[in-house]
Amino acid sequence: MLNKQFDISLEQVEDEAWAAKVLSNYTVVDKTSALPRLKDIPATRKKRLVILKWLVSHFEQGANYREAKVNEIIKQFHPDCATLRREMIGYNLMQRESGIYWRQN
Template sequence: MNNNKLENWEEKVLNNYLDGTQLKKIPASRKKRLVVLRWLVRKFEEKVTYSERQVNEIISQHHSDYATLRREMIGYQLMEREKGFYWRLPAALWKSENEIK
């Protein structure tokens, strides 16, 4: 997919799963879930460390299942966690769908 088609597809995915800033449901498809998680992780500032409580509060503003979404952002390597603290990885380090195990 070229960049423009990819952006259009991602926009379509977000339109299907978002109601304003609320995530209606977590996509079952890994590819669509990654689009939603990348949207959500952008709610966190780069180079800022967050407590688990802060992460939960931010995610809760968009969906009630903050625990699943928090784990998914770690699993998809969009954020990292150490000793109860979390931080967003720079977008340049995000893995593509094919690189995620």
């Protein structure tokens, strides 16, 4: 049993290291704002999910956002806010109802 727990922890560490590498490959620090900017939207689903999880982390848990505010936040990181907003909904990282968005638990 102890070995199985160790294997799970090791797998989590490897997943986190891989996600960090994906983030570093797809982001660059913007010299004018000191914020990381997304260079590209990954084509592969697994890498795209890493980017979307990182992006959704910039939204407060439990807060409601109008679409304009969601776009404003996303545009800090990448100009294609419509695609990224739809992807966050599609991956169930955010929910939308009657023009109001919120971060999933």
